[in-house]
Amino acid sequence: MSEEFGPTFITITDDEGTEHVLEFVDMLEHNGQTYQAFFPAETEGEDEDDPDNGLVILKVIHEDGEDLLSTLDSDEELEAVYDLFMEDLFDGEDE
Numbered sequence: 001m002s003e004e005f006g007p008t009f010i011t012i013t014d015d016e017g018t019e020h021v022l023e024f025v026d027m028l029e030h031n032g033q034t035y036q037a038f039f040p041a042e043t044e045g046e047d048e049d050d051p052d053n054g055l056v057i058l059k060v061i062h063e064d065g066e067d068l069l070s071t072l073d074s075d076e077e078l079e080a081v082y083d084l085f086m087e088d089l090f091d092g093e094d095e
Contacts, residue, residue, distance in 0.1 A: 009041055012058075012069065022056055026088055030081055034060040036069065037085045057081055 008024040022038035029035070038056040057078060058069040072078045 010038070010069075025055070026085060028081075028084055028088060030084055035072075035081050035085075036060060037089075055082065055085065057085065 009021055010024065011019050011021050013019050021041040023041050025037040025039055027034065027036045036058055038058070040053050040056065057072065059072055059081075061068050061070050072081065
């Protein structure tokens with residue numbers, strides 16, 4: 001994905017009906033599944049150190065010909081994919 005035109009934002013609605021604006025960071029495939037990583041968009045008055053403002057990882061599922069975003073099924077899946085994103089995001093920073 002090119003950043004030539006700036007960052008990409010999406011809005012998702014959680015189970016309680018609250019909307020969240022997320023900024024796309026990266027995408028990867030692992031074990032045949034596509035995952036996307038996002039950071040919450042900064043809004044005025046939010047605490048930057050709030051642990052809920054960290055990396056958001058969602059998986060892409062194909063349903064009725066559409067791509068939908070879904071939460072991950074287990075903590076083990078989340079941990080494995082999180083580690084892969086961290087490797088990708090911070091690979092080369094030490095150079």
